[in-house]
Amino acid sequence: LVILLSGEQMTLPEAEARALILTQDEQADIQKVDDRVILAKTSAEPITIARRISYGRRVGTLIPDGRLTNEQLDVLEASSYRITIFRLGRRKVDLEEIAPPIIEQINARIDLENPEYEIAVICGSKNYFILTKSKIMQQDWFTRRPRSRAYFHPTAIFPKLARALVNLTRVKEGEVLLDPFAGTGSILLEGALVGARCIGVDISGKMVRGALANQKKFNQEWLGVILADSTRLPLMKVDAIVTDIPYGRASSTFDSDVHEIMDALMEISPKLLDKAKRMVLMHPKSVTIQQSKNFELEESHDIYIHRKLTRAITVLRRI
Numbered sequence: 463l464v465i466l467l468s469g470e471q472m473t474l475p476e477a478e479a480r481a482l483i484l485t486q487d488e489q490a491d492i493q494k495v496d497d498r499v500i501l502a503k504t505s506a507e508p509i510t511i512a513r514r515i516s517y518g519r520r521v522g523t524l525i526p527d528g529r530l531t532n533e534q535l536d537v538l539e540a541s542s543y544r545i546t547i548f549r550l551g552r553r554k555v556d557l558e559e560i561a562p563p564i565i566e567q568i569n570a571r572i573d574l575e576n577p578e579y580e581i582a583v584i585c586g587s588k589n590y591f592i593l594t595k596s597k598i599m600q601q602d603w604f605t606r607r608p609r610s611r612a613y614f615h616p617t618a619i620f621p622k623l624a625r626a627l628v629n630l631t632r633v634k635e636g637e638v639l640l641d642p643f644a645g646t647g648s649i650l651l652e653g654a655l656v657g658a659r660c661i662g663v664d665i666s667g668k669m670v671r672g673a674l675a676n677q678k679k680f681n682q683e684w685l686g687v688i689l690a691d692s693t694r695l696p697l698m699k700v701d702a703i704v705t706d707i708p709y710g711r712a713s714s715t716f717d718s719d720v721h722e723i724m725d726a727l728m729e730i731s732p733k734l735l736d737k738a739k740r741m742v743l744m745h746p747k748s749v750t751i752q753q754s755k756n757f758e759l760e761e762s763h764d765i766y767i768h769r770k771l772t773r774a775i776t777v778l779r780r781i
C-alpha cells in the first residue's frame with residue numbers, strides 16, 4: 463500500500479497515515495520512503511483509507527518498478543484510466559519517458575475526464591507508481607466548513623483538522639467516539655462520516671442546540687449530545703475520546719481554568735476507556751500534559767492555526 467501525503471510541513475500527515483493503516487492492521491510494516499511517501503506491507507484496504515484520510519493526496523497499491531502485476535492488469539482490463547504525475551522535488555521529469563511504458567502494458571481505455579482508475583506516478587527521489595481508484599478521495603471539506611453549517615461559532619475547527627484528530631484515535635466503524643467539549647460538533651461530524659457512533663457533551667445549551675442543528679443539516683445519525691459538565695461526566699464506556707480543549711475567552715471555559723479542565727479529564731477518562739484505547743487532545747501548546755499512570759504518551763504534534771496561535775495535539779494510549 464502506498465500513501466502520498468499532502469504537502470503541509472508538519473508531522474501530522476505522516477502520523478495520520480500511520481494511524482489509518484494501523485487501525486485496520488496492527489501488524490503492518492510501515493516505512494516513510496520519501497519526503498511525502500509512505501509504503502506499507504499490510505492487509506489494510508486502500509479504499510477505506512482513501513475515504514477517511516485528511517492529509518493525503520493519493521492512496522493505492524504499489525506497481526513495482528512500474529510493471530503492473532497480473533492482478534492489477536485484471537482490475538484494469540476493459541475499464542478506463544488516466545495517468546497523473548506528482549512531482550515532489552525539483553528533479554526534472556520527462557513525461558515522454560514515463561507514460562509510454564505504462565500505456566503499452568494496459569489493455570484499457572484512457573479517459574482523462576472521468577476514468578475509473580488512476581495510475582499515479584510520484585516523482586520523488588525516485589519514481590513510485592501506484593494504482594488507485596478515481597474519485598474515492600472526495601472528502602468535500604468545503605461543504606462542511608464552519609461558515610456553511612446551520613450553527614456557526616468562531617471556535618469551530620475546520621473539518622480537515624477534525625477528521626485528522628478522529629483518525630489519530632484509530633476509532634473503527636461502529637465504535638463509540640466521545641467529544642467531551644463538543645462545541646458546534648466539528649469532531650462529531652467527521653467521526654460520523656467515518657462510521658463511528660458519536661456522542662458529544664457540552665456545558666452550554668446554546669452549543670448543544672447548535673451542534674444538533676449541524677447534525678440535522680448534514681443528515682447524520684449521532685448517539686446524541688448531552689448538556690453536562692465534562693469535569694463531572696456521568697460515566698459511560700466509549701472506544702475513543704477526542705477533543706479540542708476549551709480555553710481562553712472565545713471558547714468559554716465557564717470559569718474553569720484550562721489546567722483544571724485537563725486535570726479533570728485525565729482523572730475521568732481512564733474510567734471511560736478500556737486498555738489500549740486512545741484519547742486525542744488538541745490543546746494550547748503552553749499546557750503540558752502531566753504524566754499519568756493510566757496513559758502512555760504515544761505521540762504529539764504541533765499545529766499552526768494562525769500567526770498568533772500554535773496548538774499541540776497529544777495522542778494518549780490507555781495502559
Ligand SMILES: C[S@@+](CC[C@H](N)C(=O)[O-])C[C@H]1O[C@@H](n2cnc3c(N)ncnc32)[C@H](O)[C@@H]1O
Nearest residue numbers: 618619643645646648664665691692706708713
Ligand atoms: C474549543 S470549544 C470546542 C469547539 C469545537 N471543537 C468545534 O469545532 O465547534 C470548547 C467547548 O467546551 C465547552 N465547555 C467548556 N467547559 C466545559 C465543561 N466543563 N464541560 C463541557 N463542556 C465545556 C464550551 O461550551 C465550548 O463549546
